[in-house]
Amino acid sequence: MKLATLDALSASTAVRSGAASAVEIAHAVLAHIEARNSALNAFTAVTAERALAEAAAIDRRKARGETLGPLAGAPFAVKNLFDIEGVVTLAGSKIDAEHPPAAADSFIGRKLSQAGAILFGALNMDEYAYGFTTENTHYGAVHNPRDLAHSAGGSSGGSGAAVAGGLVTIALASDTNGSIRVPSSFCGTFGLKPTYGRLSRAGSRPFVASLDHLGPLARTVGDLAASYDAMQGVDANDPAQAARAVELTAPALEQGTGGLRIGIAGGHFAASGLPAEAVATVAKALGATRVVEVPQAARARAAAYVITPSEGADIHFADLKSRAGDFDPMTRDRFLAGALVPAAWVQRAQRFRRWYRERVMELFHEVDILLAPATPCQAPKIGQETIEIDGVTVPARPFIGVYTQPLSFIGLPIVAAPLRQPGALPIAVQIIAAPWREDLALRVARVLERDGVTNAEPALA
Amino acid sequence: MADEPFDAEAYVDVAAKLIGLPVDPAHRPGVVLNLERIAQMAALVMEFDLPEETEPAAVYTP
Numbered sequence: 001m002k003l004a005t006l007d008a009l010s011a012s013t014a015v016r017s018g019a020a021s022a023v024e025i026a027h028a029v030l031a032h033i034e035a036r037n038s039a040l041n042a043f044t045a046v047t048a049e050r051a052l053a054e055a056a057a058i059d060r061r062k063a064r065g066e067t068l069g070p071l072a073g074a075p076f077a078v079k080n081l082f083d084i085e086g087v088v089t090l091a092g093s094k095i096d097a098e099h100p101p102a103a104a105d106s107f108i109g110r111k112l113s114q115a116g117a118i119l120f121g122a123l124n125m126d127e128y129a130y131g132f133t134t135e136n137t138h139y140g141a142v143h144n145p146r147d148l149a150h151s152a153g154g155s156s157g158g159s160g161a162a163v164a165g166g167l168v169t170i171a172l173a174s175d176t177n178g179s180i181r182v183p184s185s186f187c188g189t190f191g192l193k194p195t196y197g198r199l200s201r202a203g204s205r206p207f208v209a210s211l212d213h214l215g216p217l218a219r220t221v222g223d224l225a226a227s228y229d230a231m232q233g234v235d236a237n238d239p240a241q242a243a244r245a246v247e248l249t250a251p252a253l254e255q256g257t258g259g260l261r262i263g264i265a266g267g268h269f270a271a272s273g274l275p276a277e278a279v280a281t282v283a284k285a286l287g288a289t290r291v292v293e294v295p296q297a298a299r300a301r302a303a304a305y306v307i308t309p310s311e312g313a314d315i316h317f318a319d320l321k322s323r324a325g326d327f328d329p330m331t332r333d334r335f336l337a338g339a340l341v342p343a344a345w346v347q348r349a350q351r352f353r354r355w356y357r358e359r360v361m362e363l364f365h366e367v368d369i370l371l372a373p374a375t376p377c378q379a380p381k382i383g384q385e386t387i388e389i390d391g392v393t394v395p396a397r398p399f400i401g402v403y404t405q406p407l408s409f410i411g412l413p414i415v416a417a418p419l420r421q422p423g424a425l426p427i428a429v430q431i432i433a434a435p436w437r438e439d440l441a442l443r444v445a446r447v448l449e450r451d452g453v454t455n456a457e458p459a460l461a
Numbered sequence: 462m463a464d465e466p467f468d469a470e471a472y473v474d475v476a477a478k479l480i481g482l483p484v485d486p487a488h489r490p491g492v493v494l495n496l497e498r499i500a501q502m503a504a505l506v507m508e509f510d511l512p513e514e515t516e517p518a519a520v521y522t523p
Contacts, residue, residue: 197520210520240520299505299506299509301502302501302503302505302506305499306502306503309499317482321481321482321483324485324488325485329491333488333491333492334495336484336488336491336492337473337492337493337495337496337499338495338499339477339480340472340473340480340492341496341499342476345503347517348503348511349503349506350517350519351515351516351517352506352511352515353517354516354517354518355511357518398498410518
C-alpha cells in the first residue's frame, strides 16, 4: 500500500481499519510533497505542523473508539484564495502578501476538516484567479505533472498539479469561467463545479461575485462525491448561497445511467480534432447519439467575457489606481481594461444571462445530461502564445475557456472527466446537468470511471 | 456601437482620465488590446435582440 498516493476514501478506510495510522499517512504525504513540489511548484505554503497535529488527533480519536468522519486522514490542500487560519491568503498576488494572516479557515475548508480530512497547505494560482494557465510571475508557473514543460491550466493550476501529481487526494479550487474544469482537463483529474449558489464561498477571495463557484478536484469520482457531500451546508456568510437543504450524492453514485437521457451539445460546442474525439469516445461509451443545440452559446461566452473584467476590476480598483505596477503583468492590463468597461455592456450582458438561462433550461426537458469538450486543446506549453481551434490560430489564454465559459455563466453543475491516450496529454469532457443535479453528473462520471473510459491515475514520475 | 468602429485607444485615454485611473504608458498597449477584445465580445452581446422586459439574474435578498 503506497500511503502517499491513496485516494481519499481508501486512506480513510485504511485509518478506520487500522491498516495505517493518520500520522503515518501524513508523514508519507509530506515526504512526497518534499520530493515532488520543487518540480511542480504546486504549493505556496505547506502546513506540515498543522497536518501532523490534525493526523495525531484523528489517531487519538480512533484509539478512544470514537466515530471518525467519512474523510478521516484524507490529505487535502486549497487554492491560495481560500483562507487558512494563520496563513496569509495570497490569491496569487504580491499585493495581498501584505495582508495579515487569515483568522479562520474558509467555510468549505472547515467542512472538510470536520469530515476528518487533513489540510496540507495552500496551492499556487493565477493572480486573483484571472487566467487559464497559472503562469504566475510572482510565485512562478505551475508545471503539469503529466509533462513538466506544459501548463497545469488555471486559474487553479496548483490544485490540478497537486492532485494529478499525487501530492494530495482532494484540492479545493474556484471556477468563475472554467478554473476547476481547465486544470482538470490539462492535468487529467476529475473536477466538480457545483451549481452556482450551492457551496458557500465565505472565507475565499472573490473574483467575479456573479460567476464565482467553489468545488473540488480529485482522482476518483468517489472522492469527488464524498468531498462535495461533506462541503454542503447553509452558511449565512455567503449572500449568494441558495437556500437548499443538503442533498447527498454518494449514496446514489453507483446507480448507473439507466433511464438518463444523455445528449451531445452541438453548435458552439461541436469541436473538431482531439476535443471532438474525446466527446465522441464518451458519447459512445454512454450510448448517447442525440445532438442538442445550445442556443446562443457563443454569445453567452461573450457575455461572461464582458462581465468578468468589469466586476473583477472593481474589487481591485484602489490598487489599480495607486499601484498597478504591483500586479502580475499577466493580469494587470486585463484588470485595467476591466475598470474601463462601459456600464451599458455589463448591464446588457447581465440581462442576456437571464434570457440564455431560460433557453438552456428548456433543453433539460429533453435531456438529463449534456456532453461537451472541456478545453479546445491539451495543455499548451508554458509560455505558449497561440493555439489552434478548428485550424485557426488564436491567442491561447483568452480562448482556453471557450467551452467552459458559456456553462458557468448560468451556473450549471458540471463534472470534468479526464481521458488519456498512452503517451499523450489528457483532455477532459464536461458532463453537464440541470441546476442542483450534481448527483446525475457524478453518476455518469462514475460509470465512465468504472468502465475504464476515464483515466485519472496519478503521475508519479 | 456597431455603427462606428470602436476606437479603443481614444476610449482608454478619455475614460481612464474621467474616472481618475492613471494608465502607465508602458501598460497602455496591453490595456488597449484587452479593451478591444472585450469590445468584440460586447458587440456580440449588444447586437442581440434582447426583449426589453428581460431582467438581469441578480442575486439580492433584502
